[in-house]
Amino acid sequence: AQTVTQSQPEMSVQEAETVTLSCTYDTSESDYYLFWYKQPPSRQMILVIRQEAYKQQNATENRFSVNFQKAAKSFSLKISDSQLGDAAMYFCAYVRGETSGSRLTFGEGTQLTVNP
Amino acid sequence: KAGVTQTPRYLIKTRGQQVTLSCSPISGHRSVSWYQQTPGQGLQFLFEYFSETQRNKGNFPGRFSGRQFSNSRSEMNVSTLELGDSALYLCASSSGTVMNSPLHFGNGTRLTVT
Numbered sequence A: 001a002q003t004v005t006q007s008q009p010e011m012s013v014q015e016a017e018t019v020t021l022s023c024t025y026d027t028s029e030s031d032y033y034l035f036w037y038k039q040p041p042s043r044q045m046i047l048v049i050r051q052e053a054y055k056q057q058n059a060t061e062n063r064f065s066v067n068f069q070k071a072a073k074s075f076s077l078k079i080s081d082s083q084l085g086d087a088a089m090y091f092c093a094y095v096r097g098e099t100s101g102s103r104l105t106f107g108e109g110t111q112l113t114v115n116p
Numbered sequence B: 001k002a003g004v005t006q007t008p009r010y011l012i013k014t015r016g017q018q019v020t021l022s023c024s025p026i027s028g029h030r031s032v033s034w035y036q037q038t039p040g041q042g043l044q045f046l047f048e049y050f051s052e053t054q055r056n057k058g059n060f061p062g063r064f065s066g067r068q069f070s071n072s073r074s075e076m077n078v079s080t081l082e083l084g085d086s087a088l089y090l091c092a093s094s095s096g097t098v099m100n101s102p103l104h105f106g107n108g109t110r111l112t113v114t
Helices: none
Strands: A004-005 A010-015 A018-021 A025-026 A032-039 A046-052 A063-071 A075-081 A088-096 A110-115 B005-007 B010-013 B019-024 B029-036 B040-052 B053-057 B064-068 B074-078 B087-094 B111-114
Touching: A004 A088, A010 A018, A018 A110, A025 A075, A025 A088, A032 A063, A032 A075, A046 A063, A046 A075, A063 B029, A075 A088, B005 B064, B005 B087, B010 B019, B019 B087, B029 B074
Parallel strands: A010 A110, B010 B111
Antiparallel strands: A004 A025, A018 A075, A032 A046, A032 A088, A063 A075, A088 A110, B005 B019, B019 B074, B029 B040, B029 B087, B040 B053, B064 B074, B087 B111
16 A cells, blocks of 8 residues: 655744755555645645656746655655745645546645744 | 535534535536545545546445535535544545646535534
């Protein structure tokens, strides 16, 4: 079975600084996708960034970027120029190829605090 | 375009009762999936429906069931409620698969079983 591990239950960062959230996963599949979602106090899960396993280039979305190390099965999220609105619970998620539909496996989450 | 709507937002039930949660996906989305979120188990996949057919199912007992209607709205039912069913239930919709269409989540239904 696929597993996703986030080893940092809590992280904090100063406003405008950079923070990196860690995620590792375990799979024997070659075709899969990885995601980072954020969940603010409103409870709604919001997609931050996604990465296709077959792409070697790391995904980037504005201030958010990933470091995808396929061989090491590592998928970390870097948030640059942190803003107060970035404070939330962040979840790393994995889905197997096309046949898995929307069946995501989530990590335990990392609670990010942004200090002014 | 309206987002994913889940009703009700909060629900309190007694052990042994049954409950039905509702989810209205984004217009045009044919896939609806359900997740259970608890402090102990985290986020766990319940099931997914696509065009009224169950496409995927997680490892939950048969007390958890769902369905999808022709307008893509979905309901989730939990029978014979147990204290451990207390959780935030999240619904998500997409137009296809999560690979080609991102999941859009609702704000969830907070179920408390007493």
